[in-house]
Amino acid sequence: MKILVTGGAGFIGSHLVDRLVEEGHEITVLDNLFRGRLRNIDAHISSGHVEFLNQDIRNFDQVKKACSGCELVYHLAAQSNVMGAVEDMRYSFSTNVTGTFNVLLAAQEEGVRRLIFSSSREAYGEAEYLPVDEKHPLNSKNSYGASKAAGEKYCQVFQNSGDLEVVILRLANVYGPRDFNRVIPIFIENIKRGKDITIYGGKQLIDFISVPFVVDVMRLAAHNREALSGPVNVGSGQGTTLFELANRLMTLFGKNNQVVVEAARSAEVVKYTSDLKRFKAIFQTTPAGDPLEYLKEMV
Numbered sequence: 111m112k113i114l115v116t117g118g119a120g121f122i123g124s125h126l127v128d129r130l131v132e133e134g135h136e137i138t139v140l141d142n143l144f145r146g147r148l149r150n151i152d153a154h155i156s157s158g159h160v161e162f163l164n165q166d167i168r169n170f171d172q173v174k175k176a177c178s179g180c181e182l183v184y185h186l187a188a189q190s191n192v193m194g195a196v197e198d199m200r201y202s203f204s205t206n207v208t209g210t211f212n213v214l215l216a217a218q219e220e221g222v223r224r225l226i227f228s229s230s231r232e233a234y235g236e237a238e239y240l241p242v243d244e245k246h247p248l249n250s251k252n253s254y255g256a257s258k259a260a261g262e263k264y265c266q267v268f269q270n271s272g273d274l275e276v277v278i279l280r281l282a283n284v285y286g287p288r289d290f291n292r293v294i295p296i297f298i299e300n301i302k303r304g305k306d307i308t309i310y311g312g313k314q315l316i317d318f319i320s321v322p323f324v325v326d327v328m329r330l331a332a333h334n335r336e337a338l339s340g341p342v343n344v345g346s347g348q349g350t351t352l353f354e355l356a357n358r359l360m361t362l363f364g365k366n367n368q369v370v371v372e373a374a375r376s377a378e379v380v381k382y383t384s385d386l387k388r389f390k391a392i393f394q395t396t397p398a399g400d401p402l403e404y405l406k407e408m409v
């Protein structure tokens with residue numbers, strides 16, 4: 111299959127690309143390296159398994175060319191960082207909203223069969239109840255969540271047009287190797303350097319899910335018909351506090367750093383766990399019982 115992965119040089123995208131290469135597909139990665147790193151997919155580019163386009167999803171013509179002849183598009187390119195999106199709303203809007211629109215339109219015009227959109231639990235905002243099911247209102251709390259909610263709305267418009275199949279996956283907090291500047295990699299760096307671990311607020315409840323599981327789901331989403339019926343949560347269904355996370359990591363490294371609590375950051379959603387009823391019914395699979403199980407392998 112010919113497949114386009116936007117954002118394929120990034121954290122989740124590059125793990126997906128590894129899997130697609132293993133499966134023997136013909137892959138194009140379009141990424142402007144805003145946060146992606148070429149070294150994540152270098153080996154596949156050198157071996158000729160991946161064509162890399164250092165391009166921008168805000169440029170419609172480039173996206174349209176990249177979609178040509180593709181059966182499937184995984185759309186992951188985004189300003190993926192909550193605080194980054196808050197600091198530069200123009201970039202997050204132009205990339206996550208206009209860019210997503212470009213990818214949808216280009217895919218439809220080029221006759222792509224299906225597009226898989228990486229949405230986020232941030233679209234829900236602060237939860238009115240836990241666990242959060244897909245019927246929960248989208249009360250996005252920050253510009254990242256709002257941009258993902260807007261992207262979803264356009265996905266639904268294209269899906270309803272009948273010309274392009276669109277799957278919307280609302281990912282919880284994904285973790286694994288190659289990620290950076292998010293809570294798990296930051297904690298790991300600080301633990302290794304013997305620095306304090308800073309927790310903002312301290313009331314957070316986070317639904318962590320490992321990147322190999324998310325890649326499995328993305329592959330299932332390429333063919334599953336039920337997945338076309340509306341957004342689907344992808345998470346562990348369990349909440350972890352940042353204190354639990356810090357303790358698990360310190361135990362893995364055999365360290366005992368000081369944990370410091372600072373003022374909460376107002377843009378951050380405090381508590382989220384995914385309701386997985388719809389997910390399990392659609393994909394017939396279940397995440398690991400311990401959401402942090404994969405930390406050991408990752409570390």
Ligand SMILES: NC(=O)c1ccc[n+]([C@@H]2O[C@H](COP(=O)([O-])OP(=O)(O)OC[C@H]3O[C@@H](n4cnc5c(N)ncnc54)[C@H](O)[C@@H]3O)[C@@H](O)[C@H]2O)c1
Pocket residue numbers: 116117118119120121122123140141142143144145146147165166167168185186187188189190191205209228229230231280281282283284285
């Ligand atoms: N990591 C998570 O926990 C998580 C959770 C929910 C949703 N998501 C979504 O999953 C997707 C992948 O996330 P990730 O964690 O791998 O993030 P990432 O930042 O590592 O990957 C995103 C990629 O998009 C590229 N990009 C950014 N702007 C672009 C533009 N204008 N044109 C082309 N490429 C551009 C970046 O360079 C990067 O390689 C994103 O859409 C993100 O919003 C991630």
